[in-house]
Amino acid sequence: MKYFSLFLLGMVIFFHQTEAQSVKSNKKENKSLIFPLNEDGSHYVKGTFLNQIWFRYNQSNPGSTVFGEARGETFDIGLRRTRIQVYGQLSDKVFFYTQFGQNNLSYRSPRKQGIFFLDAIGEYRVIGDQLSIGGGLTGWNGISRYSSPSVGSILSLDAPLYQQGTNDINDQFVRKFSIYAKGLIGKLDYRVVVSDPMSVQQSTGQEARIEENSLFAAEQGNAQFQGYFKYQFWDTESNLTPYQSGSYLGRKRVLNIGAGFMTQKDAMWNLAENRVDTLRSNLGLFAVDLFYDRPVDVQKGNAITFYAAYQNSDYGKNYVRNIGAMNPANGINGNGSFNGPGSAFPTIGTGDTFFAQGAYLFRRDLLGSSGTLQPYVSSQYSHFDLLDDPMLMYEGGVNWLINGHRTKLSLNYQNRPLFIQESSGDGNNWISGDRKGMVVMQFQVSL
Template identity: 45%
Template sequence: MKNLKYALAFLGLSATFLPESTQAQEFFKDRKLYLNEDGSNYVKFTFMTQAWLRSMDYNPGTTINGVEKNNGTDIGIRRYRVQMYGQLTDRVFAYSQFGENNFNTISERKLGFFVHDAYGEYAVDKTKLSIGVGLSGWSGLSRFSSPSVGSILGIDAPLFLQTTNDVNDQFLRKLSVFVKGKLGKLDYRLQMADPLEVKDSPPIVNEATFSTDPSEMQWNGYFQYQFLDQESNMTPYLTGTYQGKKKVFNIGAGFIYQKDAMWMLNTTGDVEKSDMVHFAADVFYDAPIGAGGQAVSFYGNVTSYDFGKNYIRNGGAMNPANGSNNPVMLNGGGNSFPMYGTGTVIYAQAGYKFKDNLIGQTTLMPYVSLQHADYDRLNDAMNFFDAGVNWLLDGNVSKFTVAYQNRPIYNLGGEKTGSKGAFIAQYQVLFN
């Protein structure tokens, strides 16, 4: 009898927590776990992996563990993401994101998984004003300063727009208080961020670098007028392309300001501080153009960067190298190039989606992009070129991309001495 009581109790719990499939479907729809009957309160879980196979020519003098290499082929995890978020009540929204970036053969093992976002948000007005606090990507400046990486048009986002990536933030995310909302067709975000302390700034010289003194608050903003279809501002991350599912035309502008963020030695050898001030304007058009599912996507951006006198910083996605034995080259090892600097940057990307079911039940979406920069530190213009084609096996759920990138090589004097290329293949899997 005792065992029978336990069995009956177990069956009762099962009926409570594991209802019949028809009942379960009422509380699990659209890949959301509903918290109320109409589904307005819910919790959702997503994940994404982007894996790269790449062959490239390395920068002159590149070394891996002290061994010089001129070129190579590598495999890595460019991005891995897990999102957990939910509309917990009619006014309370919570968002968290975990993952890793740039995991390859020279990465620290078992240390790459980290918190990207962790914030809570309260809607004072459900459309016009929400206030949030935590670690978030509600950054200012431009559309792709906070890109939705699962929907980017090319094989990678325009990384130069993540202006302080891993210098005084956590992979673009900042500890901050933010406000966001929509006033008619005007979408806005404003952020007061407490920068992470700078740990790896080089020695103070007569060219600007980030100050390691305790930081002042950083102020961010981005405003976009959405002329046609309205975009969601549920999370900070903006869509790269809708692949013809929306008709979007936006014009935007933004800024980033931080007092005394930079320092350098002046002509008398004293330390002189300066503010970091950035401005940007952009345009985004993404729309269907044919009855068969064809679509176009275009993004253009002009950014004015002021990091201080002659500031320059290299960047290289998932760099396969960890050293350089060439003391007269500015780029450093691997695939690094002068991605960031004081000056003006013009960026454009464009893509075309062919008709649906072009190849069986799949289709193609080729793209091209160019980052053109006139940085004060360089005597020659910096041009980074990227072109490729997306094979949309199932939209963004299953996507295969091949691309070619070309980056410039500079010496320490700021003269361009050549360029190097890379071929990249990526497979993306997205559960959303």
């Protein structure tokens, strides 16, 4: 528990120092880094920057090791996301978008990692707002709202990662080489995408292997088809980029219902019962969701945000993937559980998943010139075919919005289940046993 004590002390000091330095921050006018290319500013190039720093205490999953050393708990500091965007309207018809940076740089990462491109696209406006066509390395994705999250406005510390169904398996942090069409027809916002999946052999999320239970096939993949459609009852959201906001902080009145899909022929494989023949199966994901975000009192600036989603996932026979964001452990010994090392838990798999989150934004001057607070709760409930018990993850926290999303300090507690194997008359069953927790403080600065 010494790490937890140090963590709490660090939080107190950090909160105090940040508050002292930010007394006047919300009185200053926010401006963008933008360079007009014509007199009326309709052609432009714009730049943005974002940095999310994590200060984290984690109760490790059983058997977790860090470079061979057993660790029952960890405290670490890392860069969860560092991003630079450069994009713009070059003519009435031509738009470009690039994003580069770094993800998950922590104490156990290789040093001096180079930045890489997350996005690099060109887009042509065919018919006004109704149809644009583009292509390149892009996050224009299907399935659901947070398959393409706007990381700077995420409500909690992470968007629901299960919605990023192939993350780092045959894509690059949800980006793929794709051709897409997007637009707005009345109140209907749509995106349809054809992607060329990346090689599983180069994946950081799965080894190129075949087992009795389904895995992504390590062979040349077929085209992937995906789409997302949302009907906007109230205000219209921007679709300039693929990334969708987690909270508008009372600046919009939004009520959307959405539905989406992702399919790929023979994306998965597994061994037949004879453990010799290879069986192939299609990837099929389908989701529906609802997003609600509106001010309670425009003058006071308080607001409510709510999101709910259901997803049916078919990754083939008994597929389950454990995920631990910026995992603080990198190995496991003989005392391990199904979860694997560090902070991982069953996140993605064949079965059904329900997700919900909600938040309340207090009035804008709750803390005077130091901003306001936005408490939130979030939970994922999944029935995976492989596991005999449901997976329930829940978390809650508070965002201290010092200067909106541009400068905010977040404190988050997450609780996750551990799955262990139990022998019974029916064979070996994976059941939910003990639970572990993780506390993260994130400091976000953006331009």
